[in-house]
Amino acid sequence: MSTPAAAVETATKTLARFAAELRFDAVPEDVVEAAKTLVLDCLGCTLYASRLPWSRIVQDTVAAEGAAPVAGVWGTGLSTSPSLAALANGTAGHGFEIDDVDHRSGLHVSSVTVPVVLALAEAENGTSGRDFLTAVLAGVEVGVRVGIAISPGHFLRGYHPQGTVGPIAAAAAAARALRLDPGQTAHALGVAGSMAGGLMGAQQGGMIKRFHAGLAGQGGVVAAQLAGRGFTGTDDVFDIDFGGFCSTLEGVPGATQRLVALMPDVGAEWMTPSVGYKLHASCAANHSTLDVVQDLRAHHDLRPENVASVKVTTSHHTYVHCGWPYVPGDVVNAQMSLRYGVAAMLATGSAFVDQYTDDRLADPRLLDLAQRVEVEADEAVDRLGSDNRHIVRVEIVMRDGAVLDGRANHRRGSHFAPVGREEIVAKFRQLTDPLEGVDGESILSAVLALDESDTVELAALLRNTGGS
Numbered sequence: 352m353s354t355p356a357a358a359v360e361t362a363t364k365t366l367a368r369f370a371a372e373l374r375f376d377a378v379p380e381d382v383v384e385a386a387k388t389l390v391l392d393c394l395g396c397t398l399y400a401s402r403l404p405w406s407r408i409v410q411d412t413v414a415a416e417g418a419a420p421v422a423g424v425w426g427t428g429l430s431t432s433p434s435l436a437a438l439a440n441g442t443a444g445h446g447f448e449i450d451d452v453d454h455r456s457g458l459h460v461s462s463v464t465v466p467v468v469l470a471l472a473e474a475e476n477g478t479s480g481r482d483f484l485t486a487v488l489a490g491v492e493v494g495v496r497v498g499i500a501i502s503p504g505h506f507l508r509g510y511h512p513q514g515t516v517g518p519i520a521a522a523a524a525a526a527r528a529l530r531l532d533p534g535q536t537a538h539a540l541g542v543a544g545s546m547a548g549g550l551m552g553a554q555q556g557g558m559i560k561r562f563h564a565g566l567a568g569q570g571g572v573v574a575a576q577l578a579g580r581g582f583t584g585t586d587d588v589f590d591i592d593f594g595g596f597c598s599t600l601e602g603v604p605g606a607t608q609r610l611v612a613l614m615p616d617v618g619a620e621w622m623t624p625s626v627g628y629k630l631h632a633s634c635a636a637n638h639s640t641l642d643v644v645q646d647l648r649a650h651h652d653l654r655p656e657n658v659a660s661v662k663v664t665t666s667h668h669t670y671v672h673c674g675w676p677y678v679p680g681d682v683v684n685a686q687m688s689l690r691y692g693v694a695a696m697l698a699t700g701s702a703f704v705d706q707y708t709d710d711r712l713a714d715p716r717l718l719d720l721a722q723r724v725e726v727e728a729d730e731a732v733d734r735l736g737s738d739n740r741h742i743v744r745v746e747i748v749m750r751d752g753a754v755l756d757g758r759a760n761h762r763r764g765s766h767f768a769p770v771g772r773e774e775i776v777a778k779f780r781q782l783t784d785p786l787e788g789v790d791g792e793s794i795l796s797a798v799l800a801l802d803e804s805d806t807v808e809l810a811a812l813l814r815n816t817g818g819s
Contacts, residue, residue: 361590362610366496367537369617370489370523375481375802377618378488383802385624386484388772389491391798392451392628393444393461394425395779398789398816399704400446401426405558409442409565422470423814426789430814433470434572437521440466442565445513447704448686449782450564452635453626454738454765456498457505457512460626462564464490464524467571469813471528472806480801480809482528488623489527490571493540494520495622497589500610501601503668503737506551508600514549514563515600521571529579534586541584542574544596554634554673554687556680625766628775631702636672637692638762639741640665644696647747647755655697655716659748661724663689666732668740674726679718682707694720704782741765789816 360368375383400406401424410427413435420430424439431439444450444462452459468486472478498505498516506512522543526536546567553560578584588596589610597606631641640663647653665674669689677690685691686707694717695706711717732742741762747755761767776795783791790812797809 363587363589365614368533371533371536375485382621393465395782396450397444399782400443406443422473425813434569436470437568438565441568445564446561456495458498460491463517463521463567477807486528490520490524493523501606511549515547517567518543518546518570522574525575535578537586538584539575539578541588544588546570556684627765632704633692634673634687636669637689639759640743643745643757662746663726664744666740667728670728677721690721690724
């Protein structure tokens with residue numbers, strides 16, 4: 352998609368032109384298939400979490416607004432405006448720490464793009480599946496690049512990329528869905544840049560971390576709608592030296608230059624196929640440790656009552672993110688905690704959704720196990736660079752003195768150790784099969800046929816899955 356003319360443009364205008372001018376026919380087949388897998392994973396995660404308390408509160412708040420009922424809130428039977436549907440569906444999409452995450456940017460891309468595009472499509476009585484996928488891709492490709500430019504310093508300053516970069520991805524997706532021109536798209540991105548917000552302190556507890564994705568999606572819809580009506584934003588928002596998105600949020604110098612360096616590959620090198628998926632219902636930084644513990648447990652008939660201690664050695668980034676001493680609290684706190692995740696894995700061989708229920712959080716056996724886990728940061732791991740921040744060494748000391756140890760360089764499901772679509776389909780079924788009123792197999796079929804159909808059937812299937 353890049354041209355010699357685009358090469359001399361600012362990064363903001365290059366990304367805006369890419370999003371506005373992206374056409375389905377220019378997308379390689381493997382990228383299309385990756386986009387469909389991304390959509391499927393998003394729908395499974397969202398439908399599962401749509402029935403959880405925090406999602407219900409947002410849904411009730413949305414219903415109370417009484418907005419024009421043109422876009423569905425998935426899994427509820429409720430319809431509302433596009434921006435409020437993005438708010439509710441995005442919150443549920445990020446609602447249980449099982450949605451995708453891009454290793455390079457730290458962005459959970461689907462929950463800030465898929466709900467946005469489908470809500471806008473519904474408001475127009477549907478669109479072609481090809482246009483739907485194209486708009487999702489526009490959001491993912493723009494959002495990941497911007498996130499890469501400001502990572503990892505951005506996160507280490509305490510920002511949650513879902514709340515800061517999320518509105519950018521959402522605005523790019525919404526602008527493409529609304530068929531804005533490059534100039535309008537640049538203004539939409541400029542409006543979204545001023546919506547950046549979200550603190551990593553949210554991982555300590557409460558419901559707010561879930562809400563970051565919904566708020567970002569809503570912001571992206573509003574930004575694109577405003578720009579489409581002539582509202583102007585900071586049209587070089589990523590390039591401004593003082594007060595620009597990158598220069599303000601980067602955390603370390605050079606983010607704008609890093610983003611500019613990514614411009615020549617826009618439309619030639621695709622980010623979407625490298626987006627990672629979660630196989631545990633836990634913070635992604637925990638997953639490589641959980642993979643190791645799962646393997647050790649399976650291969651050594653490991654029984655939790657025989658475990659004296661566990662030591663996890665990893666990067667400073669992972670320690671800061673999830674290695675802190677575990678203090679029993681709510682579900683978010685447990686899902687972010689490496690120590691609780693190790694305890695759940697030791698006890699059951701799983702760290703999926705059923706290990707993060709209220710009764711499990713109160714299980715004294717898990718709490719005792721969590722207290723036996725130590726996490727230590729190793730500067731040698733940090734020196735290997737951000738791509739290697741999930742390297743872990745795990746040492747389990749048994750009560751009889753035996754020592755089990757293992758190591759992982761990357762988590763399963765990341766772009767370094769990818770999983771196939773069949774595993775995402777299995778995850779989708781695991782999340783949706785127990786849900787009353789959800790026709791998971793029809794949703795699955797509709798998603799996989801998107802490039803040959805429209806969004807009408809899919810939207811209807813999601814809209815008519817009212818749970819109790």
